[in-house]
Amino acid sequence: MTIEVKFFASLREQLGRGETRLTAAGPMSVAEVWSQATDNAEMPANVLMALNMEYVTADTTVNDGDEVAFFPPVTGG
């Protein structure tokens, strides 16, 4: 299965890339997606996570074709 991973704002700059694609043997958690996509970098405490453009928590299951995004606290408005 393949998973699209996106990073935004300061996180994108720190990691040096805005998106990547993972291939995995089967369903995994959002936390596992982070680890695999960042070479096991430590996850910042305030990071926000979205699965298919909806907020989720780190233990949510990710399936084939899903899009997972990680980003810092939002500052719009």
Add this chain to the structure above:
Amino acid sequence: MTIEVKFFASLREQLGRGETRLTAAGPMSVAEVWSQATDNAEMPANVLMALNMEYVTADTTVNDGDEVAFFPPVTGG
């Protein structure tokens, strides 16, 4: 002493006049101004009172040259 008395909105219509002038021997209360200006009509429970364009209560003292106004609950905005 003379006192200017004003009535607004439904109160003005009920009393049949918007303003009147009282002459009095000395200081009196807002309640006494009402009685004298309305031929002792009963004061509606929800009437509002202003002395020189500031809200007051019925026991406030009125002096020579003052303007006293009576009106129903306000409905602006």
Add this chain to the structure above:
Amino acid sequence: MHSEIREQPFEPYAELLKYQQAMHAAGRYGATAVFVGSMREFNEDETVTAMELEHYPGMTEKYLHNLGEQAAARWDLINSLILHRVGRVKPDDAIVLVAVWSTHRKDAFEASRYLMEELKSRAPFWKKEQTSEGQRWVENNTAGY
């Protein structure tokens, strides 16, 4: 802090823009909260074709001026504007415009609502509606909270 009684119809957003430009505060405010009260063509299930807005000349101006100063004392405001219509009002006409400019949104939100609630409960204006059944004084404003 400015307030004004208007005897003629006014376009609230044009007034607001004009006032905002004259403020010369561009780049200083981060928040603008605006409220516009307009005349509806129905009230309590009856069609209202027009309205007569009476006020207490002198006291309304004084009341609105003091109200603006009170808001400025309580919140951190850059500026505020209150316009209120009197006279014969038609459906869709603006009755009241309240606008508040501040650095951060909390002040603008709270002050604009405060101005409206105080104005609604204390400013000496009275509405007389013209309906298909004749004329009637509006007896009470609807609750704001």
Add this chain to the structure above:
Amino acid sequence: MHSEIREQPFEPYAELLKYQQAMHAAGRYGATAVFVGSMREFNEDETVTAMELEHYPGMTEKYLHNLGEQAAARWDLINSLILHRVGRVKPDDAIVLVAVWSTHRKDAFEASRYLMEELKSRAPFWKKEQTSEGQRWVENNTAGY
């Protein structure tokens, strides 16, 4: 209930008027509550000359759409409009416009503030400021309550 991302500067009150006319609800709404967030030329004691507003294309649109629907489910609204800027923003530019139309003021006041607070805390936008000291990501929004 409408929301939109804008890549170019917009004049909030002109947008509001245009949308309001297209609503065809004249005489139905008695209350319009509006909030405009604009770019300030200073932040945390530093002069800000420009800002880059990044967002998460797709999720922002989805988030703002759902937010409008949530407000409409919770309050008695006639309509609502949310516009949000992205890209390169200059001081005094509008960043966000929120407008809510309702019969009575309580709904418009509460819904407009709700929309702004939710948008500020959850909509996926990020600001990077250009100051005299260089570029910096804004780390947190100021509290709204």
